[in-house]
Amino acid sequence: MISRGNRGNALEALVAGLRGTPTDRADWQAVIALANRTLLTPDLFSSLARAGQIHQLPEDVREYLRFVHDCNRERNLRLRTQLGEAVAALNRSDISPLLLKGAVPLFLSPAGLVPSRMTSDLDLAVNPRQETVARDCLEELGYVDVAGGRGMARQQDAGMLELRSTRADCYQPPKLIQRHGLRVKIPPAQSRAMHWMVHDLLKEGDYWRGRIDLRHLHDLARLAENEDVDWMSLHGSMSDRSARNALETQLLAMHHFFGTRIPAKCAKRPIVRFQHWRRVFTATHPIIGAPLRLAGNLMWGIWRFSRAYGLARRGPLDVLRRIARTLFDPRTKI
Template identity: 75%
Template sequence: MMRAGATLDALIAGLRGRPPAGADWQAVIALANHTLLTPALFSSLAHAGQIHGLPHDVREYLRFVHDCNRERNLRLRAQLAEAVAALNRREIVPLLLKGAIPLFLSVPERVPSRMTSDLDLAVEPTEEASAQACLEALGYAPVASGRGLARRQDAGMLELRTSQTSAFGPSSPVERNGLRVKIPPAHSRALHWMMHDLLKEGDYWRGRIDLRHLHDLAQLAESDDMDWTALGAAMSDRGARNALDTQLLALHHFFGTRIPTSGAPRPMVRFQHWRRVFTARHPFLGAPLRLAANLAWGTWRFSRADDLARRGPSDLGRRVIRTLFFSGAKV
């Protein structure tokens, strides 16, 4: 059985289009499934012309998952087009976020391989009520928990939110096949992922890496003109800038992304980068580090007065346990 570090290295190599030699494919596929990167692994190897060098059963399994995800993404793209068309008829031009952007921009014969859980749209605060009514007229109904909208026949949920110019920056109008949307610049899209993972979810303090989002960022930096200066300027304080620089080091470490160089990284950034990589490559040895960080993060988050007032003791206990011991699709 491959060590965790070797398995991670093999998956990263595959995502960069380089089939790992002598890999324990059962372990690699398990990690790819856990991090929601199995379709991307197949796509990267196929695009590099390396897919036929894999063992037959591995290749066919990756192809099966990739094809299933492709069918799902086709349904999501059709669902997105229907929603945008309905909003446009009411003179609403939605702002697309996260996985909805590559789905909308993709050409008919090439569907993104990214696994997308839902469709994220944003509208102006003054348009929210009209947009909600428009989508409900299509049969969408609010989900019991959260701000999502869903229909039984769809492949995924649709999440409607209000846009904040300060959060997403100036967007560009884009028209495809008669559908009009707005798309934030690349650095704003990167900022959205980073703020969500590193600060909102606490990955910076907890020493976790969302490998799927890191892969998203690497692809974004490769395909778009990334304004690193604007991204850095959007960080409000030193802690946020440390989180950004830590993520940039991870991008360069795992995917070879070219990042801005301005001297040696700060000691805190170097430590956080080492801690995240060490716990990803050595989950058993890194367990005490992760547990201590999760405990500090969980104590701070769930002891806030508004959380205590809003949640009962049993719900609070479940959330603390989930924070301490479960990481979802993280490494």
């Protein structure tokens, strides 16, 4: 477990490793613990290997990272096979599913390679009119609903499959891609970036709560590195000032941690710079920064449950349970 006083050094060393430049005298036990928590251990290995720096690590650290990377590679191969089977079944019913999040790089990666990103499940979306037929197709493959409405699963698979309805308010229309006899729709890079930002900063409240999903931040940085993302166009598409503030705060974090080039105007406004400082400070100083995070959690919890859940229609125990889950859910955030 990472000692609280060492969190900042571990975070700095992890980010340096993800950038392919390992730091000298890193506390690798703390770095690995943080990488495991943020689901970035395979990416850490692959980043150092691509940069030719993996042999700079102590042997036991190198072998542990290689072991986790190889296990994740085998799991991703199974996930890709599972994804191909599901897409083929949907195609036979003339459905071309929209791939989301981790399913996109799994599908697009070359046959002999898979991405090092840890993927928890497979996210697919279909037209609402096709959802019933799509569910029937998956049930014929043996999928059953998971308790709690979190998706569909089979005992033999490496992960769950989540089927959802496409929305009419997509930022940009998806592209139809055909590969290996399979047809899917892939959101453009800017739509994928918007999805991650809206999900983390607004839906999960990371902007108010002062949290950072380092894995998604790394995803965004890699996306910006490999594809042409028009951040100003994305900025202009945001619904209101709070959403634009959140986007600018995330861009500043990408620049701070991974050196991503961002529009200069996104780093100037005081509210954005304060929010960025608050997120970095609480991530690197969890004890001193606890009051800041608690205040953000309280504001987010009050806003979310008063507007989204309808407190008057729920019992007090249910409300308290939801608030506690919001305030103390550790998940993979820092």
